[in-house]
Amino acid sequence: MSEPRVFLLPDLGEGLTEAELVSWHVAVGDEIAVDQPIAEVETAKSAVEVPSPYAGIVTELHGQPGETLDVGKPLITVTPVGANAGAAADDAAPAPSPAQPEVQPTETELAGPKPANAAAEAYREEEKAGSGNVLIGYGTPGGHGVARRTRARKAAVALAEPAEPKPTEDDLTLLRTRVPGKLGAVISPLVRRMAREHGVDLGDISGSGDSGLIMRRDVEAALRTTAPVEAPAAKPEEAKPAETRPATAPREAAPANGVDARTGLGIAARTPVRGVRKAVAANMARSRAEIPEATVWVDVDATALLELREGLKANGAEAPGLLAFIARFVTAGLKKYPELNTRIEAAEDGSQEIVAFDGVNLGFAAQTDRGLVVPSVRGAEKLSARELDGEIRRLTQVARDGKATPTELGSGTFTLNNYGVFGVDGSAAIINHPEVAILGVGRIIDKPWVVNGELAVRKVTELTLTFDHRVCDGGTAGGFLRFVADAIENPTSLLADI
Structure with missing residues (x-):
């Protein structure tokens, strides 16, 4: 036997x-x-x-x-x-x-x-x-x-x-640890263990080895950059001997009762931070700690865009969603202002590089039952508004089903966030690290607006751009934001392909 x-x-x-x-x-x-x-x-x-x-x-x-x-x-x-x-x-x-x-x-x-x-x-x-x-x-x-x-x-x-x-x-290691669509995530067990023990997110590291292999020196460089923020959170977990931690112990170890010593109030519940919420929390904390961000915003008259969409529907044509139209304007804007479609990378000697990309992987925030995730449309600059609409709908569904792949969730170069669906006008969004910018779109509402010298009621929305001040100055950020705003106000100028 x-x-x-x-x-x-x-x-x-x-x-x-x-x-x-x-x-x-x-x-x-x-x-x-x-x-x-x-x-x-x-x-x-x-x-x-x-x-x-x-x-x-x-x-x-x-x-x-x-x-x-x-x-x-x-x-x-x-x-x-x-x-x-x-x-x-x-x-x-x-x-x-x-x-x-x-x-x-x-x-x-x-x-x-x-x-x-x-x-x-x-x-x-x-x-x-x-x-x-x-x-x-x-x-x-x-x-x-x-x-x-x-x-x-x-x-x-x-x-x-x-x-x-x-x-x-080497073949076994590559087969064992390769992440589809992301060669840089090929790493040895020793490097994985080192990263895990020090709280380093390997998905945020670009490898310096052959074919993007993540080496020990890459993790050490990341530790030098993030140690002040991440090291304290890792110590309590490291202090426990590995053999004393049950492999299947539920994380709800603390009782959901008792009295809070600070407030004197009874404790109604304790909810572990894990899964998507844990990943979002870690990424947002890292973004705030590392990125010197700035925010610019502008009110935009979206009446012409809404009329264009209604006209398409009235003629029996397929009408993309508003987010797809704005995504089309964003990809065109990133071609003109490529500084916002980059990433900052730190070298071993402490120097930094701005990495530019030949293409746009447009991420968009999607709310799911499991929390907020950011799937990305790969090669978005090559797609028409209709094609963008189809891909956004597909990715939204697989994200809500919990079936999105690591490549679909972790390869964005710029994020578009439509928080208007929650009924809010604006937000100073947090950049989705390691990207360098995020564009937010507020709700579209009726507002008084001056048109040709006369007061009129128009469909107005607010665009908010949060950007990494290390990669560009306010002139570039303002130029990009104004480009997208102008495209929304005069959509036919950019939508010959719809």
Whole structure:
């Protein structure tokens, strides 16, 4: 009888270190196949299904729906069955216990020094033993029905098998940690552990290694930049020994009663900051701490734009939403004022660079049941208003369903925020780090307006631009804002393609 295999919660990409268990797709006693979805988990980015790297009988589920699990902690225990399971196991090595995944010296020695954290090393070794399907929804590197092993088999078995090129350690690392659409997120387990222990968001780092590989020096540079803000928050978590923290302990550890010492009021509830709210809080705090922002705003007569849209509808033509029209004006404005479509990067020596992009990935704020997320329309400058409208609608739906990919949620270069849907006129928005600007649109309401020297009632909205003063001055910001405002007041000048 083969020994049980413990599958650890895999690395879900974008520097995420935990996920909330939403539901199980299997139960104890079920027989499962390799790559069969076993659970749905929710991260700060989206809801994803986790496939099993092992085939066999489910013997234990490590966690209950609603609990938060750390990456690298046990998720499910599977006992292999049949001939395939026996072939996948090591013939000569002693069987490991479920709590201690067996060591694989061949790859471990090639990878260099072992991490000091036993849990991180266990996760790394277990990850190598499975199917390789650790990036949810993006395929299995191995493509085999049984777990892949790196320990040498018996000579007779090796001679009987057909020759197959073996992946190198670099290949395994790339396959194991690559985030689709973002090569810079390819990182080693050691670098991931270092970033996690110091509270560094790897999604905000551009790698200095080959093909954008994030190196240890990149994390150290980020620590020099953010240590005053992020280090204090990380200390309480670091102070706890890893072995004393239950992998499946609910985060609602504190009772929702008692009296608050400061106010003398009774405590009605305690709500953990996690998931999307945790990610938003961290990103907004970092934006406020790092970016010297400034805000400019202008009232705009949107009457002509509304009349144009109503005219299209009256003629039976497809009429894009107002946000799509404004998005079209924004992409045109960013072509004229590219300074606002950039990013600031810090070098190891403390110097800074302004990184410009050949294209616009236009993010837009979308309110969901899980919180505020910012999906982005990739290559938005190439799309017409109708095409932008279709993509905005699609991305809004997948974001609300919790199915948006890390690439869709983390690749924006400029953000458009329509807070007018909440019935407010204006807002000094916080820039979506690491971008350098965000444009807000208020509600459209009737206001008195002077037209050709006469007072009239017009449809007026307020545009608010918050920008990073490091990349440009007020002249550039004001020029961009005025460009978009003029386009809204005279839409036909820019909408030949609609």
